[in-house]
Amino acid sequence: MTTRDERDPDILRAQPDPRVARLVADLDTAFATLPPAHVRAAMIHAIEQRMAERARAASRRPWTVVGVRVAAVAATLALALSGVLAYLSGRSATPVSAQTVLSRAVAASRLAPDQAAHLIYAFSPGIAGRGGGMAGPMDVWLQADARGATARWAATQTIYGAAGSVAAVQRGVLIGGTGQRYVYDPHANAVAISDATTQSFSLGGLDLFDPSGVAVYLAKAAQGAPGQARLLPQQTLDGVTVDVVQLPGDPQQGSPPMTAYFDAQSYLFRGADLTSGPYTLRMRVTADDTVAASAVPPQAFALDVPATAHVVPSVSVPEFTPGD
Secondary structure (H helix, E strand, O other), rough: OHHHHHHHHHOOOOOOOOHHHHHHHHHHOOOOOOOOHHHHHHHHHHHHHHHHHHHHHHEEEEEOOOHHHHHHHHHHHHHHHHHHHEEEEEEEEOOHHHHHHHHHHHHHHHOOOOOEEEEEEEEEEEEEOOEEEEOOOEEEEEEEOOOEEEEEEEEEEEEEEOOOOOEEEEEEEEEEEEEEEEEEEOOOOEEEEEEEEEOOOEEEOEEEOOOHHHHHHHHHHHHHHHOOOOOOEEEEEOEEEEEEEEEOOOOOOOOOOEEEEOOOOOOOOEEEEEEOOOOEEEEEEEEEEEEEEEHHHOOOOOOOOOOOEEEEEOOOOOOOEEEE
């Protein structure tokens, strides 16, 4: 652990007055949680500039006494303190309500115009009394149009069986309001293709694998049921501190009870737990990246049906795999 002398050598060694040391100690105590590195760097730069100005002024005034130097240091620290306070006022460490978290999540998850996002989810359904369901990773691409609205969406879920082999593959692609989806059985080498007008993986109007859609859906649900959304204590999810928002289900709308997790710093969606009757669903964002639309791989929004598969009217997706 570094000492205060090591952290603040320019101030404490150049100004050995005990009043300065007490002032620095008080600031350490008040702001034990540091702002991000770029904010600290800007503060340090401001301090160094102000101290250099004071040093040049002092060299022209040989009569300067210790008390004046202390006042100068105090003024410099006050400048830095104002920066810390401005930072903290804009980034409250403890959001005041669930609605606050959801409002910030809506803003944070919105794609910029002509921007795309690539996300990988861990997807683990379960059935009460029977264990796990059709677990498997979900690979999702989203792309915004020139207005920032989601214009293209594609998702592929790979479903694994008890022995670790692929039991089925589902893929959906939606461009504008039209698209297609397929379900592929690798054991029979058979594929069923159908039209789609909405995202393939939705529940009660909730697009599960569109972070912006999830945030907007939950924010509207919280507004429609004042006092029902609850902000639970922060947790650590996969090594990341998250804000936890819990919403009750709405049977009339077909929406299930849901606990959602948002990064406590960025407010990006990190995952959710849902319950619908005997079914449970656990989803976690394991990787995410944002790129310009021009950098999206050519096949990201192609349906890409397995070339050798024979087309059939329907393929059964395993709801439950014994032994999972």
